[in-house]
Amino acid sequence: MATELPINGGSGIAQNGSPESSFTVKTGLARMLKGGVIMDVVNAEQAKIAEEAGACAVMALERVPADIRAQGGVARMSDPKMIKEIMAAVTIPVMAKARIGHFVECQILEAIGVDYIDESEVLTPADHAHHVEKHNFGVPFVCGCRNLGEALRRISEGAAMIRTKGEAGTGDVIEAVRHMRTVNAEIAKASAMSDAELRIFAKEIGAPFELLKETAKLGRLPVVNFAAGGVATPADAALMMQLGCDGVFVGSGIFKSGDAAKRAKAIVQAVTHYKDPKVLAAVSEDLGEAMVGLNVGLMDAKDKMQGRGW
């Protein structure tokens, strides 16, 4: 991790149940996930494979992004029964996806007791303009971003964790890299600005000024940031870690590959030892077929999921 995330938890005697206190608990779980891999799973059996591989959490969803892409149609929150089966099968945290802006899906996921909600562009958006007001929920949220403005808008709505979007279900890491580099470059730019310049920049990127100022001062996003969308190999995962993310989501990359359990373990080792090319070489050996993948450069704009979200 390029930059450490300063501790901002409450000290002294904050009131129980105050909004500040609740946000500390939400971001706290994200901090516990750092240096780990969160894996997409569609049933209890896959969840157990992920847990056994060393995933620090699983994302329960009905279809992995590669299948959503292939099958088309409207992609929605998963059946609560399936999510509950996954929650019963593993002891690590379980996340689940809701459609952008669909706050009732979020209420349902909170009622089931999932540990994190991903308000995700991988599902079909439910609102053309609004995201969910996330501060009102007790369960924490993770949201996607392609750039700094998008990240800070989500944090201001209450996201306790961010992931760069990449292009889900492709196995092509180029968009994950693009979004991570974009966020990094914009933060570097903001860090060199005066308050007056930051006000203009905040307007340009559609970010709240105070959050932008805090980010500029920290030199990194003020919450935990994972990479997502196109990670398919241990090398991809280590690449994202070296670019400065705090951990990695792997979606279709694992269960669309030849030997899911082996690849999953290898990606977990790669995220811990991301700075050690010898370990990366060892774990990259003999993993079998990677997911076939889609070349993002050859895709139509309308087929990309990353543009969803406002």
Place this chain on the structure above:
Amino acid sequence: MASGGQKADVTVGVLALQGAFSEHVQLLRQAAQILDSKDAVKRHWAFLEVRTPAELASCDALIIPGGESTTMSLVAQRSQMLEPLRDFVKVLRKPTWGTCAGLILLAESANRTKQGGQELIGGLDVRVNRNHFGRQIESFQANLDLPFLKQADGKDFDTTQQPFRAIFIRAPIVEKLLPRVAGPQEGEAKVEGTVVAPSRPIDEQVAKSVKLGDVEVMGILPGRSAALKDDATKEKLDAEAGDIIAVRQANVFGTSFHPELTGDPRIHVWWLEQVRQWTEGAVHP
């Protein structure tokens, strides 16, 4: 990190396989500054992220941070770290502190692990109950009275009389203090749904200066379990008496909450002071 490239007097590692290790390093740095400003003798502290057996071998003391204990345990195993960690904690008996997931790994017995169990390091004769309070929605903060901070050796902690704002994230608790036994906790191994750590005898040389006493309770969270919805868990506990959330046994200290998420370095200051005394060969608890 050690300043000026000088050799460190004391090297403290933070296990960096997964989890909130960077937070501990930040607080250790703060704590070292506070100690330096108080003590006449300046020490060169080095704080190190530990991912390999070689890095562990260079440490005088270790923190195992919060994170996912299942992940850390599996990654430790696959990184050939599990046995070196057991040597560090149980054979060489070097000062080790575990928070949350770290406490789980340092327990001799744990329950509610994943199907098929998980590897433990051990070192503390306790049984921990994982995810005791439930899922993330049950995570919380609470003000704790920690007697050891108040009695901290006449040291003037600026805010000694303030409660410690503790953060519990899907936290475990110490469900049971176990008797000290020679060898593994065989009684525990028979309890349904628990896993136990393998026994490792203390090094003979080390045994001359380290006395392994019983587990000391260092902190209690009052009344929380009384509000639990899960009756099965409640029945097993004397809920009114409160939950044990901090323990120590010889070189091993464990907390079920996350001092590394609080901007409050008091526990890190206290622990570094213990480490200093331990490494300088003062009387061991």
